[in-house]
Amino acid sequence: MTEQHTERIAIYPGTFDPITMGHLDIATRALTLCDRLIIAVGDNRNKSPLFNIEERIDLIRRSLESRGVDGRVSVDSYSGLTVKYAQQVGASMIVRGLRVVTDFEWEFQLALINRAQNHEIETVCLMTSQEYSFLSASTVRELAMLGGKLDKIVSPVVLKALQSKFNQSTKAADVRDV
Numbered sequence: 001m002t003e004q005h006t007e008r009i010a011i012y013p014g015t016f017d018p019i020t021m022g023h024l025d026i027a028t029r030a031l032t033l034c035d036r037l038i039i040a041v042g043d044n045r046n047k048s049p050l051f052n053i054e055e056r057i058d059l060i061r062r063s064l065e066s067r068g069v070d071g072r073v074s075v076d077s078y079s080g081l082t083v084k085y086a087q088q089v090g091a092s093m094i095v096r097g098l099r100v101v102t103d104f105e106w107e108f109q110l111a112l113i114n115r116a117q118n119h120e121i122e123t124v125c126l127m128t129s130q131e132y133s134f135l136s137a138s139t140v141r142e143l144a145m146l147g148g149k150l151d152k153i154v155s156p157v158v159l160k161a162l163q164s165k166f167n168q169s170t171k172a173a174d175v176r177d178v
């Protein structure tokens with residue numbers, strides 16, 4: 001009997017506000033574990049993001065393109081339960097990234113909650129690369145606001161988008177101050 005190969009689909013869910021080199025590194029490495037990876041941008045109403053969902057998707061697509069990441073990665077958005085979305089797209093794996101120890105507690109809790117919802121979907125946590133261990137999207141937003149150096153931690157397209165976002169708000173504040 002010949003063994004049938006079913007496509008192994010993984011999702012990498014997150015806020016990606018905006019996508020950083022840390023996220024891109026996890027996504028690239030996750031590709032060795034699956035046939036297809038969907039970077040799934042969560043539409044979480046409790047958070048007020050810097051970039052709206054369309055902007056975040058566009059930045060992810062263009063960052064992947066500029067890094068020449070292979071065509072097995074796609075980008076999508078979802079709202080509601082992550083496991084439900086995973087099931088809808090036929091994924092058997094949820095990929096997450098782990099940085100410092102404090103990430104572990106939250107990711108462990110999330111993984112157990114998700115497993116209780118659907119035990120057929122496995123969460124796989126990949127350890128960060130050392131150079132990105134202190135990198136988070138919130139650090140990137142903070143640095144961008146303060147005019148810090150970002151070229152090593154975000155892609156050139158994200159860098160440009162951050163610069164224009166904060167230049168616009170500085171200009172708007174200048175106008176208000178007049």
Ligand code: ADP
Nearest residue numbers: 013014015016022023096097098128132135136
């Ligand atoms: P969320 O709001 O779901 O935490 P994020 O966009 O902040 O969304 O992160 C998505 C996932 O990527 C999380 O599992 C997070 O731990 C991981 N991650 C974020 N930054 C890094 C990084 N620098 N290295 C490794 N993993 C990371």
